[in-house]
Amino acid sequence: GDSVTQxxxxxxxxxxxxxxxxxxxxxxxxxxxxxxxxxxxxxxxLLLKATKADDxxxxxxxxxxxxxxxxxxxLEKGSVQVSDSAVYFCALxxxxxxxxxxxxxxxxxxxxx
Amino acid sequence: GAGVSQSPSNKVTxxxxxxxxxxxxxxxxxALYWYRQSLGQGLEFLIYFQGNSAPDKSGLPSDxxxxxxxxxxxxxxxxxxxQQEDSAVYLCASSSPGTGVYEQYxxxxxxxxxx
Numbered sequence: 001g002d003s004v005t006q007x008x009x010x011x012x013x014x015x016x017x018x019x020x021x022x023x024x025x026x027x028x029x030x031x032x033x034x035x036x037x038x039x040x041x042x043x044x045x046l047l048l049k050a051t052k053a054d055d056x057x058x059x060x061x062x063x064x065x066x067x068x069x070x071x072x073x074x075l076e077k078g079s080v081q082v083s084d085s086a087v088y089f090c091a092l093x094x095x096x097x098x099x100x101x102x103x104x105x106x107x108x109x110x111x112x113x
Numbered sequence: 114g115a116g117v118s119q120s121p122s123n124k125v126t127x128x129x130x131x132x133x134x135x136x137x138x139x140x141x142x143x144a145l146y147w148y149r150q151s152l153g154q155g156l157e158f159l160i161y162f163q164g165n166s167a168p169d170k171s172g173l174p175s176d177x178x179x180x181x182x183x184x185x186x187x188x189x190x191x192x193x194x195x196q197q198e199d200s201a202v203y204l205c206a207s208s209s210p211g212t213g214v215y216e217q218y219x220x221x222x223x224x225x226x227x228x
Contacts, residue, residue: 036219044204044219089156098169099144099208101217103156 002027002097006090006104013080013111021075021107023064023090031092033057033066033073034101039086047075047088080111115139117220119205125226126195134190134223138207145188146208146217147172147180151201159203162188195227 007022025031035047035057048057053068062077073090090104118137126132138145147159158172162182173179177196182188192199202224206217 043221044206046216046218049216098161098163099217100146100158100161100169100172101148101156101206102158105155 002029002031002092002094002102004090004092004102004104006088006107008105008107009087010108010110013109015082015111015113016079017111019075019077019080019084019109021088021090021109023073023075023104025071025073025090025092027071027092027094029094029096031094033064034091034093035062035064035073035075036089036091036103037086038089038106044089080109082111082113085109085111117205117207117218119203119220119223121223122221123224123226125228128197128227129194131191131193132195132225134192134203134225136188136190136205136207136220138186138188138205139209139218140186142207142209142218143185144208144217145182146206147188147190148204148206149201150204150222154201156204159190192225195225197227200225200227 003026032051034049036044037047048059050057050066056065064073064075087106087108089106091101120135145162149157160180161169164185177193180190202222204222206219208217
């Protein structure tokens with residue numbers, strides 16, 4: 001079945017450091033890919049998305065590029081802030097799944113001042 | 114406009130009791146999803162509604178779990194004879210397939226604790 005694998009956390013960085021969170025997927029169809037973020041005490045929020053190969057999703061300084069050849073959708077940010085501390089989830093959905101999201105296990109990011 | 118709302122925000126119940134969790138989706142969103150977030154299992158899909166019908170119930174973990182949606186809007190997730198392993202945060206999301214990318218908007222969740 002379809003699945004998503006994320007790098008394990010927790011990840012601890014200093015403010016202004018470069019962030020990469022790896023995400024790879026397995027899908028029988030042609031998936032749409034997402035990154036969701038969950039800030040402490042809050043609900044899941046869509047961070048960015050990409051629907052076809054080579055699309056780049058971006059939001060709030062975060063970027064991820066849909067790489068079909070490597071089945072990857074790695075999340076990057078050039079300079080993290082303390083306010084970026086959260087849990088990040090990579091997810092996919094395909095048309096034949098009715099839109100249901102399949103999530104990775106989540107990666108906790110902690111940014112220290 | 115208003116986002117997805119869920120009630121109650123917290124529920125503590127005794128093992129063996131039944132519970133009902135409610136979800137109010139964003140107005141006009143035809144698709145509604147239930148997920149469960151637990152420490153051991155991460156985020157798991159439970160059930161999906163398109164309008165009032167549920168074409169995908171594959172994630173419901175047992176026959177103690179059921180859900181319905183009425184009027185193409187509010188949905189209720191019912192857990193009968195709760196067990197301690199049912200303790201989790203239950204999340205509801207809605208989307209409008211017209212976006213073409215199934216972008217889902219999540220509610221704040223209901224934290225269920227079974228004692």
